[in-house]
Amino acid sequence: MPVYREQAIVLGHHDLSGADRIIIFLTEGRGKVKAVAKGARRPKSRFAGCVEPLSLVEMGYFTQPQRTTLARLNHSELIEAFSSLRDDYDRLLRGFYVVELADVLLKEGVAVPACFEHVAGALRALDEGGDGDLVRWGCAWRLLAALGYKPNLSACVVCKGEKTLETFNPGLGGCLCPGCRTPDRDGLPLSAGAIDHLRLLWELSWQDVGHMKPSGSIRAEVGRAVELYLNQHLDRRLKSAELLVDA
Numbered sequence: 085m086p087v088y089r090e091q092a093i094v095l096g097h098h099d100l101s102g103a104d105r106i107i108i109f110l111t112e113g114r115g116k117v118k119a120v121a122k123g124a125r126r127p128k129s130r131f132a133g134c135v136e137p138l139s140l141v142e143m144g145y146f147t148q149p150q151r152t153t154l155a156r157l158n159h160s161e162l163i164e165a166f167s168s169l170r171d172d173y174d175r176l177l178r179g180f181y182v183v184e185l186a187d188v189l190l191k192e193g194v195a196v197p198a199c200f201e202h203v204a205g206a207l208r209a210l211d212e213g214g215d216g217d218l219v220r221w222g223c224a225w226r227l228l229a230a231l232g233y234k235p236n237l238s239a240c241v242v243c244k245g246e247k248t249l250e251t252f253n254p255g256l257g258g259c260l261c262p263g264c265r266t267p268d269r270d271g272l273p274l275s276a277g278a279i280d281h282l283r284l285l286w287e288l289s290w291q292d293v294g295h296m297k298p299s300g301s302i303r304a305e306v307g308r309a310v311e312l313y314l315n316q317h318l319d320r321r322l323k324s325a326e327l328l329v330d331a
Contacts, residue, residue: 096137097137137180144160178210178328181220188318199227248276256271
């Protein structure tokens with residue numbers, strides 16, 4: 085019966101019958117994990133306050149491969165609650181976007197250490213007051229890259245030439261030069277400034293991503309490009325994205 089103890093980010097939870105709850109969390113060493121927390125819904129549970137979404141927690145859990153695919157949680161200790169993020173509704177919505185996105189994109193039991201770092205970094209940037217949309221777009225951009233879906237922003241995806249790039253085609257996985265644009269192979273118009281900012285979402289520290297100051301037009305281009313590309317790799321629309329539209 086393997087036993088594990090490691091830091092985890094709580095992505096979400098589901099209630100079971102009685103007072104039990106399934107906790108979904110992301111670890112660096114084992115990827116996404118689903119574990120049963122017995123009695124977690126009781127007011128005086130030992131897990132109270134430690135297994136809420138948007139929390140960094142030290143988790144202790146064990147697996148029972150012969151009996152169930154669910155792990156069993158036996159210890160949780162809060163490390164970081166990201167309290168400032170929780171006190172601001174706009175940033176809170178974007179925090180839920182980050183953890184929901186990680187839950188949808190990542191497969192259970194497949195460790196991609198960079199993904200843990202990206203989600204933790206994004207939550208810290210939001211907690212420190214970083215620009216919420218730039219941070220969530222940056223997290224989506226980095227998660228996709230870590231999973232092998234990094235779009236080509238340096239050369240035309242058709243001719244491979246490093247000419248002027250002026251459109252972004254999500255289906256082809258990158259940018260097109262003017263000579264390779266056709267009526268049936270076009271894309272989202274992107275300015276050079278927008279392409280530069282999309283590269284910066286990968287390259288800058290989380291603190292610097294949260295404090296970028298793009299113009300309104302470049303900001304809009306960046307957001308559209310990230311969302312269009314993300315939609316190529318999601319099988320459903322995020323609930324948190326719908327809340328952001330209504331906010």
